[in-house]
Amino acid sequence: xxxxxxxxxxxxxxxxxxxxxxxxxxxxxxxxxxxxxxxxxxxxxxxxxxxxxxxxxxxxxxxxxxxxxxxxxxxxxxxxxxxxxxxxxxxxxxxxxxxxxxxxxxxxxxxxxxxxxxxxxxxxxxxxxxxxxxxxxxxxxxxxxxxxxxxxxxxxxxxxxxxxxxxxxxxxxxxxxxxxxxxxxxxxxxxxxxxxxxxxxxxxxxxxxxxxxxxxxxxxxxxxxxxxxxxxxxxxxxxxxxxxxxxxxxxxxxxxxxxxxxxxxxxxxxxxxxxxxxxxxxxxxxxxxxxxxxxxxxxxxxxxxxxxxxxxxxxxxxxxxxx
Numbered sequence: 001x002x003x004x005x006x007x008x009x010x011x012x013x014x015x016x017x018x019x020x021x022x023x024x025x026x027x028x029x030x031x032x033x034x035x036x037x038x039x040x041x042x043x044x045x046x047x048x049x050x051x052x053x054x055x056x057x058x059x060x061x062x063x064x065x066x067x068x069x070x071x072x073x074x075x076x077x078x079x080x081x082x083x084x085x086x087x088x089x090x091x092x093x094x095x096x097x098x099x100x101x102x103x104x105x106x107x108x109x110x111x112x113x114x115x116x117x118x119x120x121x122x123x124x125x126x127x128x129x130x131x132x133x134x135x136x137x138x139x140x141x142x143x144x145x146x147x148x149x150x151x152x153x154x155x156x157x158x159x160x161x162x163x164x165x166x167x168x169x170x171x172x173x174x175x176x177x178x179x180x181x182x183x184x185x186x187x188x189x190x191x192x193x194x195x196x197x198x199x200x201x202x203x204x205x206x207x208x209x210x211x212x213x214x215x216x217x218x219x220x221x222x223x224x225x226x227x228x229x230x231x232x233x234x235x236x237x238x239x240x241x242x243x244x245x246x247x248x249x250x251x252x253x254x255x256x257x258x259x260x261x262x263x264x265x266x267x268x269x270x271x272x273x274x275x276x277x278x279x280x281x282x283x284x285x286x287x288x289x290x291x292x293x294x295x296x297x298x299x300x301x302x303x304x305x306x307x308x309x310x311x312x313x314x315x316x317x318x319x320x321x322x323x
Contacts, residue, residue: 014040025053029067032268037061048176055116083111089208093153115160146198215253274314
């Protein structure tokens with residue numbers, strides 16, 4: 001199964017790159033594929049009627065995800081293998097909190113694996129106050145992170161995996177309770193202790209954060225001007241960096257050059273339009289021109305390399321009546 005059932009439950013599925021829009025609980029996202037690759041990813045999710053959720057995920061493709069995190073909830077994510085992926089500058093054995101209402105953008109590289117808990121923000125605040133004696137107000141509007149020792153990280157992962165096994169077995173026979181389970185509360189208490197004992201944003205490299213901000217600013221400009229010609233010199237002037245700085249920011253954030261990233265975004269936007277407009281009689285040529293892809297032969301070759309099919313195949317699939 002690739003979608004959630006109608007009742008609170010669990011799923012343990014293998015999904016291709018086109019099926020990853022709801023691979024993180026509480027965070028429906030727009031996905032842009034960044035490189036070829038058809039190996040399935042494995043999201044394992046347990047959740048109860050939108051009140052709390054557990055995620056254990058392994059991703060095997062490169063993509064850019066953006067979406068708005070559910071108001072009123074916070075995600076506490078334990079990074080197992082970062083593989084140069086970014087939400088903030090990520091490292092192995094790191095905990096990242098993503099607070100309620102946050103707009104999240106993430107670059108996922110093959111091999112990223114993590115465990116995560118999504119709970120009401122009120123629960124997380126209460127746990128901080130009770131177990132750590134403090135409230136992390138600084139985490140209210142942006143991701144925050146702390147680096148764990150390898151030993152502590154393994155302990156938290158084992159605890160999460162044991163919980164997931166137990167809750168998954170319970171979900172097979174009945175709906176899970178809406179209230180946050182005691183076992184999950186205990187797990188979160190340990191996370192809160194780790195944050196309370198560390199300085200603000202411990203583990204976040206400030207230089208890496210600067211490069212991320214530069215790449216994100218450039219990405220926002222590219223998306224806003226996707227139909228226009230965007231020479232690199234124009235992008236450098238808009239962001240206020242040298243070509244070398246821009247190249248480094250893109251390589252470290254997206255594992256692509258600026259030109260490769262622009263092309264990938266255009267190809268993904270073309271794919272969305274081809275899928276949506278197949279039934280309207282649109283042509284491959286008109287859609288390619290609309291997103292700034294003017295060399296049709298190169299467009300078709302690059303499209304097939306990234307998505308494993310021709311633009312025309314995508315367009316024709318959109319024209320087929322639903323079964």
